[in-house]
Amino acid sequence: MLTFKQLRYFVAVQQHGHFGNAAEEVCVSQPALSMQIRDLEKELGLCLIERNARSIRLTPEGEEIAKRANQILREMQDLKAYAEHAASPLSGTIRLGVIPSLAPTSSRNCCQLSQSSILHCSWIFAKH
Amino acid sequence: MLTFKQLRYFVAVQQHGHFGNAAEEVCVSQPALSMQIRDLEKELGLCLIERNARSIRLTPEGEEIAKRANQILREMQDLKAYAEHAASPLSGTIRLGVIPSLAPTSSRNCCQLSQSSILHCSWIFAKH
DNA sequence: TAAAAATACTCCATAGGTATTTTAT
DNA sequence: ATAAAATACCTATGGAGTATTTTTA
Numbered sequence: 001m002l003t004f005k006q007l008r009y010f011v012a013v014q015q016h017g018h019f020g021n022a023a024e025e026v027c028v029s030q031p032a033l034s035m036q037i038r039d040l041e042k043e044l045g046l047c048l049i050e051r052n053a054r055s056i057r058l059t060p061e062g063e064e065i066a067k068r069a070n071q072i073l074r075e076m077q078d079l080k081a082y083a084e085h086a087a088s089p090l091s092g093t094i095r096l097g098v099i100p101s102l103a104p105t106s107s108r109n110c111c112q113l114s115q116s117s118i119l120h121c122s123w124i125f126a127k128h
Numbered sequence: 129m130l131t132f133k134q135l136r137y138f139v140a141v142q143q144h145g146h147f148g149n150a151a152e153e154v155c156v157s158q159p160a161l162s163m164q165i166r167d168l169e170k171e172l173g174l175c176l177i178e179r180n181a182r183s184i185r186l187t188p189e190g191e192e193i194a195k196r197a198n199q200i201l202r203e204m205q206d207l208k209a210y211a212e213h214a215a216s217p218l219s220g221t222i223r224l225g226v227i228p229s230l231a232p233t234s235s236r237n238c239c240q241l242s243q244s245s246i247l248h249c250s251w252i253f254a255k256h
Numbered sequence: 257t258a259a260a261a262a263t264a265c266t267c268c269a270t271a272g273g274t275a276t277t278t279t280a281t
Numbered sequence: 282a283t284a285a286a287a288t289a290c291c292t293a294t295g296g297a298g299t300a301t302t303t304t305t306a
Contacts, residue, residue: 083189146285262304
């Protein structure tokens, strides 16, 4: 099955043009990364990388796949970022309650409290 | 680590509103799917699904994650589709050679061969 | 000859399956 | 009482590491 790991490793290879360095970047051994790249090529039925012993170059198909992989990885990061944001205790819809006597009638439901009022407020945070 | 599999299983749950049916859809047992969903929620630090024994509903965060997951899965499929297309023996840039004697000088590099000429052609496909 | 990727081999983590339990209606 | 998800437990697959080999410039 096509996996994110494979895409991550492949993008690392694209960026470094070097299996060893790419492996270091993603914190695995060079053989581990090689295997994942191999599985990816097998999975897609494509040769993604031209190996020339001294240097590495992506095939045209490899370039296209890399572009798409990068996009997918970005969206994955966005998803994670959204989750972190949503998980934060200060996120979500917040209902803010103020002791009525501190807020002049005219300013209820507005942002018209004096500084001293604010200093004496009871802040009631309710996660939506 | 956040995985493609987790997103697939989660989207299946969204679509079926039922762990068991979702599991069947993705061809794994219900416990296997439950575990992956659990891992996903743990990974994201979010509750994605409200379990109410008789029914299931996504949380607001779950809905948002599902939307993003669907988008990612679609791009993943696009990537695979592209790969299949690129892997096809008839894809890529094709250079077509014709025995000169069969093609009138005037029509070289054009599509002006007679039917009989075409029938006698040597077709030379060279994958770019 | 040297640098880099591929291969061989071993080990452990984890994904998945079956059986069972828990929970809420 | 029943339907559905969670948990427990076991097994097997495969992913990762180390050591080594192959390849080509």
